[in-house]
Amino acid sequence: MASTGKLRQRVPVSARPNFEYDRIQEEEHTDDVFQNPNKRHPIEKILETDNASVVVVAVLTALAFALRFYKINHPDQVVFDEVHFGKFASYYILGEYYFDVHPPFAKLLFGLAGWFSGFDGHFQFENIGDSYTQNHVPYVGMRALPAILGSLTVPVVYAIMKQSGYSTVIAAFSAAIILFDNAHIAQSRLILLDATLIFFMSLTIYAYVRFQKLRYREFTTEWFGWLFATGFFMACTWGSKVNGVLTVATVGVAVLIDLWGILDYKRSPSMDYFWKHFAARAIGLIVIPFTIYLSFFWVHFALLPTSGTGDSFMSPAFQETLAGNEMLLSAQELRYYDTVTMRHKDSKVYLHSHVERYPLKYDDGRISSQGQQVTGYAHADENNNWQIIPTKALPETGRGRIVRHNDMIQLLHVNTNTVLLTHDVASPLMPTNQEFTTWPRDDTSRFNETLFQLSLIDAHDGEAWKSKSGYFRLVHGQTRVSMWTHSKQLPEWAFRQQEINGNKNPTEKTATWFVEDIIADETGEDPKERTGHQPPKVPKKMNFFRKFGELQLLMLQHNAGLTASHPYASGPLNWPFLIAGISFWTENDPQKQIYLIGNLVGWWTCVVALSIYVGILGADLLSRRRNSDPIPEPVRNRLWNSAGFFFVVWAVHYAPFFLMNRQLFIHHYLASHLASALIAGAVLQFILSETINHPISVEAPTMRRHKRQYADIGLKGPIIFVLFCIAMFSMFVFLAPLTYGTPGLTGDQVNSKRLLSSWTLHFAAKKTAEVVQ
């Protein structure tokens, strides 16, 4: 559907120098093509009627609902990522701010489903295996949402194929691959985001196919309708999960190919025509989706007005918009001679020092200054207290004593009466970074090396330094290193505390600190009283776009940061072949488990179909270069444009994962699997018959009519379909205990279900040799 050049060219005959050649080519194939709809096989004729189509859809949908709702209340425990997404739903109900890497749309739906089914939000989904029934969580209502969307995906797949001009049987074939797929079912019976993602992704494909079919009726109401529908569904996909951005990319690629065709001077002799098309797509596929995407976040922020678990991810300015936030409540301006404790923003350790000294010589032979140790310590302690010493004259009282952005300060370690210092000596663990130590306060010989510039983050000139909310970097005046720490521990001699050193990049992002608490001020009074009684603080306002921008950036950073290894993470190359699944949930007593794995028959059919498809394209390319033309023109167009679009969907949803360094799981392939099911249908049609329903696009009134052709795959289509469904269903039933988590399996049964040796199922019977006594 992606490129339409060939068909349009047929109108102005004179513009096609090789028209004669093409006509001969087409006539060569006339024998293969059924021009008369009545000559088709009776089965085909029956199946192609609208009534038959309705029946097939109804059966498929009913089956889909049945398979997805079967025992949906089991297990009544928290399963896998329900830990996260269930929790997020409860936060929406409670209105507590949280942070997640995925956009909010699908989670909003869960919140809605939870609210609708009467969930009060007080269950926290702490651990996998926590009981729902004991905590009175209406989890079935929440699970019904993905189950409904997952079931509706099946008729949408059918509709995509049907609209693309494939036979009823073929469309049902593609739908069956999704219908009986264990992975799709397992994924859509639980409170997980993927079912929503897949549903809207398939709707996006559907809408785009409909839009393309209207390409000869450009700028009509219908045409705009489907264009905007594409944009809308695309936004919903993107809003469900970060991966949805791949659907956006898919549509982007397809539109670029389409526009490239329109750019051709034969199709749009004046550029105005092209720009009109361009503008329509820019509005429908960029402006509208983006607005919708923004609106999800608007709702998200609107629903989460109070402080919650997500506070600490956000900037101080953001946190001050949340009611009840600690930063909002207890932020205080700091004055000189205040004694404070400081913490590192990322690792949360306190800046600490103690009387012990660095050893003269480290294990790798380097030499230290033997100065007093400065470390990062995770617990509250007297030794975390530092006093802020001014380096300029201060007024006796008043606001002149407030510490401000870019001030030069000294930090006095109260317990040892020494001041913080750094110098060009390599730190204990990193030879490239500077050592931090302290120096007696009375000894002014190294005064210049004890000066640090206080650099508040995102601050304007003269901004006051506040506790809690005033994130800062401490940059050494002389050597321009910033005080930094990292997660490596120092050896025994420093009690395994964290190393503090000077990072040579003065604007290093991770060198951010904040003042945790004001212990005492100069006179030893309780500093909390000094500003007098304060009115209760009202959350501040912040521009929506700034909030959105900040959150979006954080989501990207955290998504890229999910690199920790996970026992069930797998590489993209394994996915299409189902090399490994994910263990979602286990229960010891009756040996039940849920293991996310696809239907082996369906997935491998898809892999075979993909390779056949690539083979056909290659052979076609080569044979056309060598001047032979084995495929009739309409069939080839279908193969390149319609199946080609599905192939783009598949590739764009799959290939980028090879470049990602984050944790990857097999459920990331589900969108591509859906696309490969579409390709499998297209390939089956191609194999079974040289005929095709053509034309399927709505033709413009002024166009010369194409000769109608009809697909006829005869009796063999339904037979293959039924056989395939039986195979699919048997495999589905065989794997069903792993999908539904019930009934429990004995060790030997588990072993027999382990079709590939790489599946890591639980409760497998051990094949160990008998112990010889």
Add this chain to the structure above:
Amino acid sequence: MSGNFRARRPPSPPPGAGHPPSTTTAPFSTARFPHPRQDHLDADARREAASKGYAPGRSKLNIPSGGLNITSGEVKLLIGLVLVAAAVRLYRISRPNSVVFDEVHFGKFASRYIKTQYFVDVHPPLAKLLITLAAFLFGYDGHFDFKDIGKIYENVPYVAMRMVPALLGVATVPLAYLTLRALDCRATTSLVAALLITFENGLVTQSRHILLDSPLIFFTALSMFSWVGFCNEDKHKPFTDSWWTWLVLSGLSLGAVVSCKWVGLFTIATVGFSTIYQLWVLITDIRIPPKLFLRHFTARALCLIVIPLLFYMTMFQIHFMILGSSGEGDGFMSSEFQHTLGGRGMEDTYADVAIGSEVSIRHLNTQGGYLHSHPSVYPGGSKQQQITLYPHRDHNNDWRIVNATHIDPPVISESPNGLRYITPGMRIKLSHISTEKMLHSHDIRPPVSEVDFQNEVSAYGAPGFQGDANDDWILEIDEAASRDRRDREAVKRLRTLRTKFRLRHALTGCYLFSHKVKLPEWGFEQQEVTCNKNAVRANSLWFVETAMHPDLPADAPKVNYRLPGFLAKFLELQQVMWTTNAGLTDRHLFDSRPDAWPRLRRGINFWVKDHRQIYLIGNPMVWWLSTLSVVAYVAVRGLLILREKRGYKDFNNTTVVKYDNLCGFLFMGWALHYGPFWIMGRQLFLHHYFPALYFAILLFCGVFDFITSSLRPRVRLQIAAVLCILAIWNFSKFSPLAYGTPWTKKSCEAAKWGKHWDFSCNDFLDDVSL
């Protein structure tokens, strides 16, 4: 200066002008390249000829000449170029007389080669072998340790060693000239290319030290030159002697480039894509019969795949032949591999293991060594005696296999003289001979891997004490790993070296396990041994390395490691190199990401000493112009595609087609030598850009050739001269950083053109004369 050769090379004719007058029948011909230029063709005629001309003799007139056509004037010019390049690259090459940057590594490797001590490096051996050869010829005995940057050389022929990269760097200059000439550029253009490469500070700096990049660039240039030469031959007439010569030369130089550094694979990819394109044109041409296509295909497969592979393997064969004795690289290799190294060999040992045998047990997967215990205890946990893996032979690795049941085990398999062999499922204890304690495990977390599924393993007991049930282990033979055609017994009972087994703790069901985790100082940094309930198969496999039984007769069958053949060693080393390479992810003070390279954002500090500095930084003008030309190519090519779509017939213009092909090829080379770095996670440096830079400079010259194609020769020459003088001026401005010559603080500060150029001006004196 260039007047005498320009005469042979009229500028491309304007489109539609037909063939130029036949003034170009050159008599120049040598035995090596027997195809004298018959006529000068414009690009269209060439294309036409190319599409027709595979069958010889069809249209003699329109076939482009193959090979290389340069005039005698150019030969003189080339000699001049080589002299200039040599002067630039060899100037004061003996300074500094101390170790610079990565000479630390590559110098050390030369020492290892000379001492034949085995080492492992992430780069293939060719360039290091060349350096070693130079060192060896000049009498280096390998005693110097190249420990730190700045260490003064003592009795090291470092000048000879530096000469290898330097001379190859010099040789790159004429290659650039010849490549562009073979690509049908004008002599002026080629001269500009040669001079820009000569005066590229980065290339100069890199080629003056014992580093691998200069050989790499040389072989890249050589590959490109021979490939371009081959393409010309191919258009002329395939399957001639000179066609084969060029093709084989291409294959050999590709083998050489990939034997210097794995980056050479990008060069192979460049040639590969070019070949695939050629083959695609051939296979889709219906006038080529399948048989002829098959010949084309086989010839290329043979010369561009098999020859480079053989060359590459030969290099490793030499590598293995030289490195015959044990060294610091042993620890990376498997036990069989280590056994091939002198000093690591082992005497034959008894093949049979039975109750009462004294054995040493080795971990299969990690090369961590032998199951070991010593009279030190764990500081935490059970505070019992430590069990570790220890890489060296030692009497503390000796264990005795003891029957764990109070009755004798049933006789399943017995030796002729009544010894009870160890069979799968047998319950045994392992007694540590020197401390008389038993291998023991219990439900206590191990010292380092404190996770639920790990149990501590210790040595427990006392002389004479029977021990408890926690000392019992059940032997499981791993059949897949032990299956061996030459020793069928190995799966049935425990056989030294051949049987790979797991030890299951009888009471807790966990498996004896070790992994690449070191114990802290109290464990002498030996490898941790635990008992793991979720043990990965590979890390819980063990084997008996030596076995001794007092009752075995002296003539009992003995075994030893099977010496791996070359192929096995080669493959193992490739794998080790790959994992080591992928593991180089630490940050380095001067590393950089690919996006920084084309902008020349920052250099690398090579060496600072005595108020002098060597700092790798490119010639800014050359560097930025080359980047600019890449951008310009992409922009223009994009514009052309758009114009084509809108019905403009640009590609009917012969000049456009000629330069499109030429620049397209060079751009592909640049992209393939640069793009892949984006997806590499490992530590990267500015010098990884050099092969791409070479292509970018050639691309710049291609663009230059195109822009000046309509100018008069004199004007073109004048522009070229200005360019070269500017480049030389730039070069001289930064040359103190390349040569490590004295510089003043002031001129250093003035030369800091880029914000991130961090050569430390503070190290220079205020005044040179002081």
